[in-house]
Amino acid sequence: MDRQVLMQLDDYLKQHRYRLVNCVLVVRNGKIVWESYYNRYHADSRNPIKSIWKSIMALTTGICLDRGLIGSLDDPVSLYLPAFGRSIHPYHKLMTIRHLLTMTSGIYWNGGVHYHCPMMTQLLRSKDWVEHLADVQMASVPGMSFQYKEFDVVLLSAVISRATGAPAYEIARQYLYEPLQIQSGRWPESSCGISYNVMKGEVQSDLSARDLAKFGLLMHGNGIFDGQTIISPEFIREITAPSNPNYGFLWVLLRDGYGARGYGGQEINVVPELDLITVIQATPTDSSKSYGDIHEQLLKPSIIS
Incomplete structure (x- = not known):
């Protein structure tokens, strides 16, 4: 890993006027090897995950x-x-x-x-x-x-x-969040009891960059996290099998991996061959950008080089 490349991250964000980016995190070989926080965010800060x-x-x-x-x-x-x-x-x-x-x-x-x-x-x-x-x-x-x-x-x-017989949040909390040691408030629910989590103004279910990295680790580990099987490898393979050229089961398919996306710059990227997971979080606004170039132009090259 070329840390000199990552040292250019602050300059890269300034040059591209990416003022809304709050966190950039890199996991390599199962460990966090880089974290940068902005806009008063820190490791425990939670950011809207939107469509992630x-x-x-x-x-x-x-x-x-x-x-x-x-x-x-x-x-x-x-x-x-x-x-x-x-x-x-x-x-x-x-x-x-x-x-x-x-x-x-x-x-x-x-x-x-x-x-x-x-x-x-x-x-x-x-x-x-x-x-x-x-x-x-x-x-x-x-x-x-x-x-x-x-x-x-x-x-x-x-x-x-x-x-x-329970809202989707309860299933996720018991069988996904708890094994991953993720703390989250209850997802919003409709008056008819349907969990939903991309409405404006909801903050209870926001997650940290480290939380999002755990989903990347779970996917990269074929459903196993910290030695525990949370989801069957067979289903993980189905998630990342193309249903069309760019999409699996609610996960996007990349040229060399797969990822999750949320409006306004929320990203999880998994590159299996490089044993690489990257997370980007930003504050979503009505005129928000996407920041996939940070992964492609800076984070991934820091591993390849």
């Missing part, structure tokens, strides 16, 4: 599958959510848990601009989220088309809740 929550939901789904709480990824959604079995739309009965994990449900989605999303606003105002989503029109046959959207992960959370 989606990747955590994929891990939570794997736990449910391993423990028999969910029968199969190819179970129809209607088996758990009867609203999708009432023939409101003929495509509903074709939708499976796998489709939710790969964002190929076929439900119509218009994401709006940044976090100003009218479709999410309507959902948040509804009393029963599942009934609301069952009334949204279908844009395609499930499994035919990938579209990044919030609705699929909301439904995934609802499936976990109905399958286990």
